[in-house]
Amino acid sequence: xxxxxxxxxxxxxxxxxxxxxxxxxxxxxxxxxxxxxxxxxxxxxxxxxxxxxxxxxxxxxxxxxxxxxxxxxxxxxxxxxxxxxxxxxxxxxxxxxxxxxxxxxxxxxxxxxxxxxxxxxxxxxxxxxxxxxxxxxxxxxxxxxxxxxxxxxxxxxxxxxxxxxxxxxxxxxxxxxxxxxxxxxxxxxxxxxxxxxxxxxxxxxxxxxxxxxxxxxxxxxxxxxxxxxxxxxxxxxxxxxxxxxxxxxxxxxxxxxxxxxxxxxxxxxxxxxxxxxxxxxxxxx
Amino acid sequence: xxxxxxxxxxxxxxxxxxxxxxxxxxxxxxxxxxxxxxxxxxxxxxxxxxxxxxxxxxxxxxxxxxxxxxxxxxxxxxxxxxxxxxxxxxxxxxxxxxxxxxxxxxxxxxxxxxxxxxxxxxxxxxxxxxxxxxxxxxxxxxxxxxxxxxxxxxxxxxxxxxxxxxxxxxxxxxxxxxxxxxxxxxxxxxxxxxxxxxxxxxxxxxxxxxxxxxxxxxxxxxxxxxxxxxxxxxxxxxxxxxxxxxxxxxxxxxxxxxxxxxxxxxxxxxxxxxxxxxxxxxxxxxxxxxxxxxxxxxxxxxxxxxxxxxxxxxxxxxxxxxxxxxxxxxxxxxxxxxxxxxxxxxxxxxxxxxxxxxxxxxxxxxxxxxxxxxxxxxxxxxxxxxxxxxxxxxxx
Numbered sequence: 039x040x041x042x043x044x045x046x047x048x049x050x051x052x053x054x055x056x057x058x059x060x061x062x063x064x065x066x067x068x069x070x071x072x073x074x075x076x077x078x079x080x081x082x083x084x085x086x087x088x089x090x091x092x093x094x095x096x097x098x099x100x101x102x103x104x105x106x107x108x109x110x111x112x113x114x115x116x117x118x119x120x121x122x123x124x125x126x127x128x129x130x131x132x133x134x135x136x137x138x139x140x141x142x143x144x145x146x147x148x149x150x151x152x153x154x155x156x157x158x159x160x161x162x163x164x165x166x167x168x169x170x171x172x173x174x175x176x177x178x179x180x181x182x183x184x185x186x187x188x189x190x191x192x193x194x195x196x197x198x199x200x201x202x203x204x205x206x207x208x209x210x211x212x213x214x215x216x217x218x219x220x221x222x223x224x225x226x227x228x229x230x231x232x233x234x235x236x237x238x239x240x241x242x243x244x245x246x247x248x249x250x251x252x253x254x255x256x257x258x259x260x261x262x263x264x265x266x267x268x269x270x271x272x273x274x275x276x277x278x279x280x281x282x283x284x285x286x287x288x289x290x291x292x293x294x295x296x297x298x299x300x301x302x303x304x305x306x307x308x309x310x311x312x313x314x315x316x317x318x319x320x321x322x323x
Numbered sequence: 324x325x326x327x328x329x330x331x332x333x334x335x336x337x338x339x340x341x342x343x344x345x346x347x348x349x350x351x352x353x354x355x356x357x358x359x360x361x362x363x364x365x366x367x368x369x370x371x372x373x374x375x376x377x378x379x380x381x382x383x384x385x386x387x388x389x390x391x392x393x394x395x396x397x398x399x400x401x402x403x404x405x406x407x408x409x410x411x412x413x414x415x416x417x418x419x420x421x422x423x424x425x426x427x428x429x430x431x432x433x434x435x436x437x438x439x440x441x442x443x444x445x446x447x448x449x450x451x452x453x454x455x456x457x458x459x460x461x462x463x464x465x466x467x468x469x470x471x472x473x474x475x476x477x478x479x480x481x482x483x484x485x486x487x488x489x490x491x492x493x494x495x496x497x498x499x500x501x502x503x504x505x506x507x508x509x510x511x512x513x514x515x516x517x518x519x520x521x522x523x524x525x526x527x528x529x530x531x532x533x534x535x536x537x538x539x540x541x542x543x544x545x546x547x548x549x550x551x552x553x554x555x556x557x558x559x560x561x562x563x564x565x566x567x568x569x570x571x572x573x574x575x576x577x578x579x580x581x582x583x584x585x586x587x588x589x590x591x592x593x594x595x596x597x598x599x600x601x602x603x604x605x606x607x608x609x610x611x612x613x614x615x616x617x618x619x620x621x622x623x624x625x626x627x628x629x630x631x632x633x634x635x636x637x638x639x640x641x642x643x644x645x646x647x648x649x650x651x652x653x654x655x656x657x658x659x660x661x662x663x664x665x666x667x668x669x670x671x672x673x674x675x676x677x678x679x680x681x682x683x684x685x686x687x688x689x690x691x692x693x694x695x696x697x698x699x700x701x702x703x704x705x706x707x708x709x710x711x712x713x714x715x716x717x718x719x
Contacts (some may be wrong), residue, residue, distance in 0.1 A: 046534045156586070156590070243531075248530075287537040293527055293528070296529065
């Protein structure tokens, strides 16, 4: 039982964490929570299955194409659903615009791909059993992403420019930083991370259009618990969420597992509204 | 002579009513217009496409043989696109605009739930093959008939197989959290208990849950001797089958037809995991022990072959159901004409209509025409040319 809680819980938790990071990367560039994050995860699974299992592409080519498709969808999100509403950010119109885009893509996928779950290919031809690739692939993807983002943000000029516009985009623009291009690059990066989440977790979640709302929902929990904009917080909260959810599956089971997860979620937010790793925002008055 | 306002209104109303009731003269040789509401596209279209092959073949055969008393059948089709809203629009157009004599369909329950009450108000006879129990009611929908089983019959057949044929008394009943899944569990658990079975596990689980091992371990600890899943979600069903296989747990899985679908098969980790999985099916379109189909079904298969109808991507019961439906309607019209009341009156007394899919019988109080005993269980891994082997324990 413990082995199953750890392996499945860690794997699913890392997928939630990657979706949480997708939210964060888009948020830091635009102050917008784009509800297309879960749709990106769904597309990672569906496109991976399409390219590799149905079109017969090599795994590496299929993987790169999935990342590219995720990046393109990220850029489209920025242009179609985010940029037009940035001027009225305080009205939260982005909730509607990003949700609408997510629903359009989800329904289009349902029509073209079908409403039944389809198999996701085995990425490495190794026998099943024990700590299988369906468990360690999402964990590996999460480690690679968090290390890569740390290196990007702290050791490259572009990464520092990302941080600059997230801290104060007016000041960043005044200093000559190309805010719009950086924002688009952030959305492309987020798109790639979201698609990677679905691709790495494809064997576990299957290539299924219905994964979009689930990932949108459960992927937001690490953001809220970990602190908005905090990638480290999202990883810790995502893994804790996965482990707790899997433990609840064993201990209470059925639909009560979800009830248990969201009860804890509400209690944590009541106790620490800024999230586990977030800091209280000070407002000048 | 002067006319009061009341008299004028009464005359106008009478004229409108008379005009509305007036019917166009129909020549004896004009085609008989039959409305048809299949889901030929969209997410639930696999069933509709299969049924459509049978429908088209039957209409061709009836028309080639001279039609109904010399009149050809004109099938007026509106693709519902698997969408209840489009099904309602199609039904309204067929009944009011096209003024068809009878409507077959929709072929999915979700669409029928929207269409059946509408057609009940338009005086249009309807035949549909949808399983949701509430979709026939001779009091509320006196012109609506079902030439397929109800959910009660589907669950009843699975329960009979588990308790009477497999002789398993400790049962785990699981479903997803959809309305269909939850309603099925609520309906079938008391039926099982009434048969003397002990339901040792009962649960509704989110179909997207990637790991069902906790649920299957709970069933195993409770001493379950058989798993009965009720869901149309191939992902959910395949996870149950895969988890049973990974656990090395040798219990039969008995339940919904989707257990035997190609989508479920595609999601299995190993082909051998499909053994001891028994979904619902229908006796007339199944291979009996010895690998034989009933004579009537063999003759039907020959007709399908001569018409070059592809069976590689569909199920025989879908095509057979489609084939029987226009023949059932034609039989009524051949005997009593095309007036709605006459068609309904004939169907109300229909006894043992010999379909390929099953023998259909209606009475004024029973518009569910499919016989209980023809709903059976089959071996999921035995699919050949669209048909399955009867599950072990059934006689020929």
